[in-house]
Amino acid sequence: MYQYDDYDRALVFERVAQFRDQVERFMAGELSEEEFLPLRLQNGLYMQKHAYMLRVAIPYGTLGAQQMRTLASIARDYDRGYGHFTTRQNMQFNWIELAQVPDILERLAQVEMHAIQTSGNCVRNITTEAFAGVAADELMDPRPLAEILRQWSTINPEFLFLPRKFKIAICSAKQDRAAIMMHDIGLYLYCDDSGQMLLRVIVGGGLGRTPILGLQIREGLPWQHLLSYVEAVLRVYNRHGRRDNKYKARIKILVKALGIEAFAKEVEEEWQHLKDGPAQLTDVEYERVASAFVPPDYRSLAGTDLDFGTRLAEHPAFARWVARNVQPHKVPGYASVVLSTKPGIAAPPGDVTAEQMEAVALWSEQFGFGEIRIAHEQNIVLPDVPKADLYALWCLACEQGLGSANIGLLTDIIACPGGDFCALANAKSIPIAQAIQARFDDLDYLHDLGDISLNISGCMNACGHHHIGNIGILGVDKNGSEWYQITLGGAQGKNSALGKVIGPSFSAAEVPDVIERIIGTFVRYRESEELFVDTLARIGLEPFKERVYPKVLEVSA
Amino acid sequence: MNNLLRLREGGAEWVRDDPWQLIRETTGEPPAGPLILPLPQWLALNADTTTALEGVWLGPDDEVTNLIPWFPDLPLIALDFPSFRDGRAYSQAYLLRTRFGWQGELRAIGDVLRDQLSHMRQCGFDSFAVREDKSAEDALKGLAGMSVLYGRSVIEPRPLFRRR
Numbered sequence: 001m002y003q004y005d006d007y008d009r010a011l012v013f014e015r016v017a018q019f020r021d022q023v024e025r026f027m028a029g030e031l032s033e034e035e036f037l038p039l040r041l042q043n044g045l046y047m048q049k050h051a052y053m054l055r056v057a058i059p060y061g062t063l064g065a066q067q068m069r070t071l072a073s074i075a076r077d078y079d080r081g082y083g084h085f086t087t088r089q090n091m092q093f094n095w096i097e098l099a100q101v102p103d104i105l106e107r108l109a110q111v112e113m114h115a116i117q118t119s120g121n122c123v124r125n126i127t128t129e130a131f132a133g134v135a136a137d138e139l140m141d142p143r144p145l146a147e148i149l150r151q152w153s154t155i156n157p158e159f160l161f162l163p164r165k166f167k168i169a170i171c172s173a174k175q176d177r178a179a180i181m182m183h184d185i186g187l188y189l190y191c192d193d194s195g196q197m198l199l200r201v202i203v204g205g206g207l208g209r210t211p212i213l214g215l216q217i218r219e220g221l222p223w224q225h226l227l228s229y230v231e232a233v234l235r236v237y238n239r240h241g242r243r244d245n246k247y248k249a250r251i252k253i254l255v256k257a258l259g260i261e262a263f264a265k266e267v268e269e270e271w272q273h274l275k276d277g278p279a280q281l282t283d284v285e286y287e288r289v290a291s292a293f294v295p296p297d298y299r300s301l302a303g304t305d306l307d308f309g310t311r312l313a314e315h316p317a318f319a320r321w322v323a324r325n326v327q328p329h330k331v332p333g334y335a336s337v338v339l340s341t342k343p344g345i346a347a348p349p350g351d352v353t354a355e356q357m358e359a360v361a362l363w364s365e366q367f368g369f370g371e372i373r374i375a376h377e378q379n380i381v382l383p384d385v386p387k388a389d390l391y392a393l394w395c396l397a398c399e400q401g402l403g404s405a406n407i408g409l410l411t412d413i414i415a416c417p418g419g420d421f422c423a424l425a426n427a428k429s430i431p432i433a434q435a436i437q438a439r440f441d442d443l444d445y446l447h448d449l450g451d452i453s454l455n456i457s458g459c460m461n462a463c464g465h466h467h468i469g470n471i472g473i474l475g476v477d478k479n480g481s482e483w484y485q486i487t488l489g490g491a492q493g494k495n496s497a498l499g500k501v502i503g504p505s506f507s508a509a510e511v512p513d514v515i516e517r518i519i520g521t522f523v524r525y526r527e528s529e530e531l532f533v534d535t536l537a538r539i540g541l542e543p544f545k546e547r548v549y550p551k552v553l554e555v556s557a
Numbered sequence: 558m559n560n561l562l563r564l565r566e567g568g569a570e571w572v573r574d575d576p577w578q579l580i581r582e583t584t585g586e587p588p589a590g591p592l593i594l595p596l597p598q599w600l601a602l603n604a605d606t607t608t609a610l611e612g613v614w615l616g617p618d619d620e621v622t623n624l625i626p627w628f629p630d631l632p633l634i635a636l637d638f639p640s641f642r643d644g645r646a647y648s649q650a651y652l653l654r655t656r657f658g659w660q661g662e663l664r665a666i667g668d669v670l671r672d673q674l675s676h677m678r679q680c681g682f683d684s685f686a687v688r689e690d691k692s693a694e695d696a697l698k699g700l701a702g703m704s705v706l707y708g709r710s711v712i713e714p715r716p717l718f719r720r721r
Contacts, residue, residue, distance in 0.1 A: 007717060011705040018703070022672065030695075031672075038642055039672055121642070151707040152716065157679035158651055161644025227708075227716070238648045273656060278715045279708075285718035 001064050001371060002147050002292040004112040011154070012109040015116060019043045020102035027099065042122060042160065044115025045101055048421050052096040055118040056108060058374050060128040060146040060170075061089030063113075065361040065370040070111045072357035078104055083357070085341060085350040087414060087465055088167070089127050089374040090118055094421050116154055121162045121249075123153035123234070127169045129177035130375035133293060134336050134383045136328040137174040140197065142189050144290040145226060146170050148281065152227050159234050163241035164249035166234070167206070174494075179376065181205045181213045181496040182468060184251045185233060189223070197223040203233060203263070204255030207462035211498045212252045217264040223286075225271075228279040232271035236263070296369040301333020301386055311391040318394050320447060321405035326390060335387055339380040339397055340404035342412050344437040347401070348430040349415040350378035359400045367393050377414055379407065410452045410519070411437045414465055418458030418475065419482065425458030427475025427482035432456055432511055439512040440519075449519065452532040453492070468492045470532050471518060472499040473511065484511050488518070488544060489536050502545050517547045560693045562674070562700065563684040569700050571693050572684075577612060577633065579666060579686070593635050593666070596623065603627060614666060617645035621653050628659060636682070638667035647680045654681035654711045671695060675702025681711035 004012075019039070026036040040046075044055040056071065063071075071091055075083045078100050079093040086092055096104070108114055118125055126146045133141045149168060153159070159166075171178035172189035180186030186202035199221040205214025221229055233251075240258075242248045255263045312319045327336040339360065342349050352360075364372045364382055367389045373381035380402070385393060397403035406412045413436065416422065418429025433456055440446055455469030459476075466472035472487035484506050487499030506514055521544045526535050536544070558579065561572040579593045592611045594602065599613040600623065607626060612633035615621065624631060634653065636646040646665065653659040664684040665677045674685055678700055685700075687693045709716045 005721075007705050007707075007721065011703060011707070014703045014705070035641070035670060035672070121644075148718075151718075154707050155703065156708040157676035157706075157710050158647040159644070160676060161642050161647070161673075235648050235651070239645055243643060243645075278719060282718065285721075288718075288721075 001062060002059075002143075002289065008112070008151075009109075012112070012114045012116075013106075015043075015114065015155075016102060016105045016109050019105060023098060023102055038120055038161070041120035042117055043101070043105065044118035045096070045098075046119060047423065048094065049419075049423050050421070051094065052098055052101070053421065054093045054096045054101060054104060054115060055086070056091045056093070056113060056115050057118045057125045058089050058091060058113075059150050060126055060132065060143055061130050061374040061376070062132075062143065063372050063374070064111075065364045065372065067111045067113055068357050068361040068364070068372055070107060070113065072354040072361070074104055074107060075354040075357065082351055082353045084348075084417060085352065085374050085378045085380070087376050087378060087416070087463060088125055089130070089376055090125055091374075092417070094417065119165075120160075121164050121166075122160045123156070123162075123166045123168060126150045126153070127167070127178055127183075127376065129171055129173060130338075130373040130379075130381045131173070131177065131327060131336055131383065132373075133295070134329050134331075134334075135173050135175075135177075136330055138172060138330070139174070139190050140172045141290075141293055142170045142172040142178075142187075143293045144286060145187075145189065145223065147289050147292070148285065149226065149230070152230075159238060162234070162238055163243045164246065164251075166237070166251065168230070176493045176496075177376075179465070179468065179492050179496070182207055182465070182492070183214065185230060186214050187226075192220070199223060199226060199229075201229060201233075203267075204252040204260070206250050206252045207465060207467050208250065209247055209460035209462075210250075210252065211462065211467040212256065213496055213498065214252075215255065215260045217260065217267060224281045225275055226281060228274040228277065229267075229271055231279060232267045232274055235270055236266045240266075295331075296371075296384065298331045298334060298384070299386070301331075301388070303332040305333065305386075305388045308387045308390060315391075317405070318391060320443065321394050321403065322390060324405045324407045324409065324447070329384070331384075333387055335385055335390060337382045337385050337390065337393060338375065338407045339382065339402040340406055340412060341379050341402070342406060342437070343401050343404045344411060344441060345434045348417075349413050349433055352380070352402075356400050356402060359396070360402070363393060363396060377407075377412065379412070405443065406446060408451045408453070409446045410440050410449060410454055410471075410515075411446060413437065413454050413456060414469065415456040416458050416463035418456070418464075422458060424461055425475060426460075426477035427458050427484065428508070429456045429458040429464060429475060432473060432475075432484065432508060435508070435512045436515050439516060449522070450529065450531055452519075453490075454515070455490070465492075466490070467498045468496060469499065470536070471515065476505055478505070482508060484508065486514060486518075486548075488541060489533070491533055500541060502541060503549050514548055518544055521547045558686050560687045560689055560691070561684060562687060562693055562697060564678065564700075569697060571697060577664075579614065579635070591632070593633065593664075614664075615649065617643055617649070619649075621649050621657065624659075625657055628657075628661075631661060633662045633664060634659060635664040635666045635686075638665060638669060638673075641668040641670050641673055643668075647676065650677070650680040650682055651711055655714070671699035674699040678702070679706065679710035679712055 201218035202214035419425040457464035490499030609627040614635035
């Protein structure tokens with residue numbers, strides 16, 4: 001894990017002092033609501049329906065046991081005993097008092113954390129995949145460059161008032177688990193034949209009300225130019241991105257308006273002035289940061305563990321959990337474990353109690369090297385668990401309600417906080433997620449169905465990534481009541497795709513039936529072990545529409 | 558302008574008697590005294606000369622390259638913040654200072670507030686016409702900002718990794 005030095009530490013503490021002063025001036029009436037707004041947003045503070053919400057940055061989804069304990073202490077001391085993991089690998093606290101925020105930020109700073117730029121029209125938290133550094137299919141560890149980007153984008157004075165928010169993701173594995181096609185800038189890190197690290201740069205992706213997959217503007221960019229190239233993109237965007245309409249202000253709209261070639265030309269021209277200048281990264285800096293991400297002292301373990309094999313044979317429930325929640329690891333004898341935050345009706349997706357956070361912190365030390373990851377699917381990852389300890393960990397996880405064996409299954413629902421909390425939402429997300437989870441509570445059946453992603457957003461802003469769910473559900477407002485529009489065929493990863501709307505929207509009460517009909521159609525047409533997305537690709541939307549909208553069919557017949 | 562902050566060697570000062578008059582729109586006879594004119598009027602005034610009469614202000618859509626021929630004699634460039642949330646002038650300032658070598662006074666005008674002054678200073682502004690309803694003396698506290706800059710800026714072109 002990256003450890004702060006004196007500069008990093010000074011920055012977060014000075015930032016706390018600065019914001020403490022701003023909060024005091026706001027509360028004293030010296031700053032207007034309008035003037036205070038971007039200041040609080042750039043410190044992670046939103047105004048929600050019922051209270052302030054504080055979004056804490058978890059840079060590229062990595063945190064240590066002590067940091068997790070601090071999040072637990074904040075949940076306990078300043079919130080209602082829980083927090084919520086987001087699709088951007090951050091943590092949100094939903095019940096925060098403004099006057100206490102500086103103290104919370106100070107507590108975070110003490111464990112090398114912050115909430116800087118987790119909101120606002122600036123460069124947001126840099127994300128990568130949850131298995132960075134340990135995934136068996138990884139080409140290179142993307143975290144050093146993610147950390148370098150985090151530092152460079154933090155309080156970068158020229159780019160704090162961009163037309164709109166700006167999200168950057170980096171990935172370097174065969175599977176793209178960081179959704180780089182859905183980001184303002186997506187970076188794919190790879191090596192050429194001589195071992196030189198190169199970047200593929202993708203721009204203009206994003207969800208929201210105009211979902212667009214990113215387009216490549218640069219191939220083979222040597223890593224040393226990362227910062228100068230991103231600076232060139234940002235300067236072109238800052239100068240030319242639209243500011244007249246907040247819904248047309250993301251970089252994707254600029255890229256679309258100019259065309260990718262004209263946009264790339266602008267960036268390239270700007271970059272000619274910057275490349276080989278002081279922003280060029282040095283080997284020394286790369287090594288300094290990369291040294292924080294050296295692999296821990298793995299023990300030399302056998303690739304197979306006899307006891308583990310016996311447990312698998314004896315406990316079908318454990319075997320099922322291993323099949324879904326355990327990922328292969330680079331190092332023999334180890335595995336990465338995904339702890340599901342989607343137990344069904346017991347808790348909304350991504351919500352974790354202080355007690356659970358403390359348990360996870362303890363397990364990360366007991367079974368690993370004190371490191372924890374947050375996946376953008378809102379689950380928790382313990383990256384380094386010896387296979388021999390999986391059974392013990394599973395037993396503990398089940399006791400804590402974190403042992404659901406549903407990773408990648410229909411009930412592993414991605415959902416935003418929705419209308420229960422969010423001031424922007426058109427409709428609630430959590431009750432919809434829970435109604436679907438309640439309807440599909442037969443784990444055997446879910447396992448038979450295989451990989452199906454179901455994503456729910458409470459509004460067009462798409463925090464629940466509904467466009468890239470195999471099944472997407474979007475909350476919409478119709479004359480003041482809550483309705484849900486369904487899309488099918490979305491996908492993340494290398495074969496990213498945006499889902500297509502199947503027809504008119506449904507009431508909340510109808511949604512579980514609709515999902516059941518969609519799944520029923522899949523089961524009827526499925527060939528052997530086919531995945532949901534593959535069946536859909538083969539048979540198209542029509543058979544699904546026919547089952548979902550039978551009345552329409554009768555009328556037209 | 559009487560609500561002006563200006564950087565001086567080693568610090569900043571509140572200027573109570575700044576002579577420049579900002580002309581937002583030219584209607585009728587312009588007042589006497591050094592003026593800061595909108596770009597179109599300024600260009601019209603200086604069409605036949607390179608001696609650069611009066612100062613000029615640019616809106617966020619104006620191209621900074623317009624002014625390059627007059628750099629040697631131009632007394633002042635101001636960049637407008639129509640709203641403090643409009644960040645285009647930061648990039649204009651960067652380009653003026655770093656790419657095109659403007660060394661004269663660079664003034665922030667418009668929605669200029671205490672909590673953005675340090676960002677403006679980093680991007681090369683050296684005078685700040687604080688919004689009239691705000692206390693310039695209070696705004697002075699916003700100029701320093703943070704002691705750590707990770708990236709680079711006009712006044713510190715080397716990123717922190719080259720200074721670490």
